[in-house]
Amino acid sequence: MHNYYLRANSRLEIETALKDAGFLEPVNFGDDKIIYIEKNEIKIAHVGSIVIEEPIVDENLILIKDTVFDNRWHTNIKTKHELTEEQKQILPIIDPPPKTPKVIF
Numbered sequence: 653m654h655n656y657y658l659r660a661n662s663r664l665e666i667e668t669a670l671k672d673a674g675f676l677e678p679v680n681f682g683d684d685k686i687i688y689i690e691k692n693e694i695k696i697a698h699v700g701s702i703v704i705e706e707p708i709v710d711e712n713l714i715l716i717k718d719t720v721f722d723n724r725w726h727t728n729i730k731t732k733h734e735l736t737e738e739q740k741q742i743l744p745i746i747d748p749p750p751k752t753p754k755v756i757f
Contacts (some may be wrong), residue, residue: 654734656755657746658727663698666713666727666744670696675729693733699726728753 660666667688670676675696676688705720717733735743 654661654731655749655753656729656731656735656743657690657743657749658729659724659746661724663700663725663727666698666725670727670729673735673742674757675731691733695730697728699728702726 656671658666660669667676670690671688674692675691677691678686679689680686685736701721701723703719704722705717707715708717708721
């Protein structure tokens with residue numbers, strides 16, 4: 653299995669890239685509302701924003717420094733097969749990958 657870490661400005665951007673890369677397929681339940689589900693060869697974990705720096709408090713639990721977030725959208729994927737070069741160009745892959753990912757499959 654291969655892990656990849658994605659980051660974009662919004663979940664919509666990530667989901668559009670996943671569709672364009674061929675990892676999401678449309679399903680119509682007969683009411684003309686189409687939803688997209690992940691194909692069998694991929695697992696998707698939407699993380700959202702992540703904490704970059706934890707808050708700092710003193711001995712009296714008074715906040716000294718607030719939490720620092722990366723408010724961009726983060727998504728982790730696990731695939732059965734290595735990505736093709738075309739998929740790598742479509743997906744907003746974090747390169748180099750994080751050393752300590754926030755979500756691990």
